Amino acid sequence: MNEILQYTLQGLAAGSFYALAALGLAIIFGVLGVVNFAHGACYMLGAVVAAVLQDLLGLNFWLALLVVPVVMFVFGVVIERLLVSRLIALDPLYNFLLTFGLTLLLVDLVKRQYGVSGLPYTRPDLLTGQITLGALRLPTYQVFVLAFSLLVCAAVWLLMTRTRIGMIVRASTEKSELTRALGVDVNRWVTPVFGFGIALAGLAGVLAAPFRAITADMGSSFIIILFAVVVIGGLGSIVGAVVAGFIVGLVEAFGQAYAPALSQIAIFVLMALVILVRPAGLFGREENA
Amino acid sequence: MSTKRIVATAVVTAGVLALSACGNAGPGGAGSDEFTDGKLVLAVLNDQSGVYKDLSGPNSVKAVEMAVADFQERHGDDAVVEDVEVTFADHQNKPDVANTKAQELYDRESADIILDVPTSSAALAVATQAAEKEKLYFNIGAATTELTNAQCNKYTFHWAYDTYQLANATGTAVTEGGATDWQIIYPDYAFGQDMDKSFTAAIEAAGGTVGDHIATPFPNDNFSTFLTRAASAEPDVIGTMQAGGDLINLVKQYNEGGYVDQGIELAVGLMFITDIHSLGVEAFNGVNFAEAWYWNFDDENRAWADRFMEETGTRPSFAHAANYSAATQYLEAVQAEGTDDADTIVGHLEGKEIDDVFLKNGKIRAEDHRVIHDVYLARVKTADEVTEEWDYEEILATIPAEEAFKPVEDSTCSFG
Structure with missing residues (x-):
């Protein structure tokens, strides 16, 4: 029983990464119609920038949670203005190829600058150790990741449904x-x-x-799963991306626990099943499909 | 055939022979007949851009260049060959690429020897080429024992380490240290499976038991569940056979899970100093592992590591030191024999006992070309024990050369 609770938490913690990143992917697809293949590379850049700023300026984890997204926002704006906007009138395939090329470029630049062994990162003391609930020991960091990402997802949802900006974005x-x-x-x-x-x-x-190795390649397998998440949730669906992110995290964790050899495949079997039954994804609209 | 044609054929043949003889003598006599092309070419074939770039990669090429420079300084005008070149190629850790590159190096770049070649599958591909072309091949970067067993050949030497030696050091030492109940987590490909078998054999020989053998996808970034599963059996120690980025993921998540406090140790199958550098010593909590060479072990190592630092700006991994040693011993063999003929060099090296900066009590076994030498059981230092950058390891025990590697009578190698 304890183990099942632990697997559940681990699945939800892994799902938190998918949910947050897929949310970004879904919003971009919704408004621009661009399938951003560089999303995995941006996830990698986020980790690398955090590690580099910690090394150079001693920027701690809590500040990184604020500063790095701002840096990445500016990076996104520059990429959109310089590159993506020029291809937006053409077939979506052009932007897909552009962002694919961008991924190769970013990964190799990071390898060139920082090597391949990974960068060190110091955890905040507050988040080390475990929370003990009876016989259950939950890693503090996983609990934090889950809570934090739920909070961010809820905030984005409120932004989208309760504000004028959100209304315009949804309408567009x-x-x-x-x-x-x-x-x-x-x-x-x-x-x-x-x-x-x-x-x-x-x-x-x-x-x-x-929590993970900070290497240039960390986004490569991540992006593949992320696409599965977005397809399961429904392309462009904000709620769908989040829910599917957590579902995929759980499938991965229980797959690893009970059928390790099948854990990767299980995600894609799920994706195939969803496409068969609901071609537009769990939360997608048929007309968008 | 008419007489006229026979005469014509004879004249042409004689002409060709005369011309080729001219070519051999060569204007200016660049080298003697003992050296093909009048020069010596050392080729480093390894991963120049991927996961093994830091622990081998461009710095292995640097190490070989250092060996050549030292050789030239030692022998000066007495060197039997003046023109020594170092070349390199990137095999991207792919066996098919390694195969093609090895052919190119031997044939087109007239390499006399290929060095390094990490990644077991790529290493075995190059061994096939060495056997076919009858050219030398000193492997440093790969771990598979196949190189000196079923797939051995006369021209292939295995210089630094292998899976048997890793398991024999870490598996035996940790089990004899009292952690007898193991769980093994390994990546599900050739290296991981080989490591799992080697470790299980070593642990059981030392009186321990292995519960589950947990195979994981490769590469993988989430090991939390595998660790929970391994820990649920309440073992004394979890042995991980992961390497590179996967190892770092696993160690980070092992720490998050707080398994140390539950009395579950972590043992690492294969680790390079570059892994410790990238994760920081704190993360490893004083874990024990097998080390083939350590830069700060004695004054001799340290002096060489200082020179390496001047050249590269970083400290050497054991693979870098082993590349230097392999290139040096090859050059000395050439100097002693006065030729680059592969069979002569093999004859010179077989059974030779060597002591150099990398090989301590080293010996090249004639029977299977396994190069044996003292290896070590090391511990990752705690943060307050570290006195300078890269000062990460404490050597706990030296495992003598004769005990460190698979006994020669157990080798299935035959040069036929």
Whole structure:
């Protein structure tokens, strides 16, 4: 019984990374129609920037949670203005290839600068150790990751459903032409939304820094799972991305616990099943599919 | 055939022979007949950009260049060959690439020897080429015992370490230290499976038992669940056979889980000093592991490591020191025999006893070309024991050369 609770927490903690990053991917796809293949590289950059700032300026984990997403937001804005916006009128495949190329570039630049062995990162003291509940011992850091990412997801959801900005973004996602016709300048929101999506990937990277190896390649397998998450949740669906992120985390954890050889495949079997039953994903709209 | 044609053929043949003889003598007599092309070419074939770049990579090439420079300084004008080149290629850890690159190096770049070659599958591919071309190959970076067993050949030497030696050092020492009940977590590919078998054999020989053998995907970034599963059996120690980034993931998550406080130790199958550097000593909590060479072990090592530092800006891993040693011993053999003929060099090296900066009480076994030498059981220092950068290891015990490697009578190697 204890183990099942532990696997559940581990699954939800792993899912937290997927949920946060997939949320960014979904928002970008929703508003720009761009499938951002560089999202895994941005997750990696988030972790690398956190480690480098800690090394150079002694920036601690708590400040990194604030500073790194801002840095990544600016990075996203620059990428959107310089590159993505030029291809947006063309077939979506062009931006897919662009971001794929960007991934190769970023990964190799990081390898060139920082090598391949990974960068060290010091955990905050507050988050070391375990929380003991009876016979149950839960790593403090995993509990924190879960709570923090739920908080961020809830905040994004509130932003999207309770504010005027969110309303405009949602309207542009769903009925871009109609929103324009009503006098809303949709294009004004495109750049910040792209930056925001990249910032979420960077934030997931900061959360990964104390817990995972910080290497140039850390985003390569991450992005593959992330696509599965977004497809399961429904392309462009914000709630879907978050829910599917946690589901995939749980599938991964229980798969590893009871059928290790099948744990990776299980995620993609789930994806195939969802596409068969609901081609638009769990929370996707048929018309977007 | 008419007489005229026979005469014509004879004239042409004689002409060709005369010309080729001219070519051999060569204008200016660049080298003697003892050296093909009048020069010696040492080729380093390894990972220049991927996961093993830091522990071998460009710095292995530097180490070989240092060996050549030292050789030239030692022998000066007495050197039997003046022109010594060092070249390198990137095999990207792929056996098919390694195979092609090895052919290119031997044939097109007329390499006399190939050095390093990490990644077991790539290492075995190069061994096949060495056997076919009858050219020398000193492997340093790969761990597989196959190189000196079933897939051994006359031209292949295995210089630094192997899975048997790692298991024999860490598995035996930890078990004899009282941690008899093991769980093993290993990556599910050739190296991991080989390590799992070697460790299990060593642990059982030392009186321990292995509960589960947990295979994990490779590469993988989430080991929490595997660790929980291993810990649920309440073992004395969890042995991890992960390497590189996977090892770092696992160690970070082992620490998060607080298994140390539950009395569950961690034993690491294969670790390089570059891994400790990238994760920091705190994360390793004084873990024990097998080390083939350590830069700060004695004055001789340290002096060499200081020179390496001047060249590269970093401290050497054992693979870097082993590349230096392998290149040096090759050059000395060439100097002694006055030729680059591979068979002569093999004859010179077989059974030779060597002491150099890397090989302590070293010996090249004639039977299987396993190079044996003293190896060590090391412990990662705690943060307050570290007195300078890269000062990460305390050597707990020296395992004598004769006991460190698989006994020669157990080797399945035959040069046929």
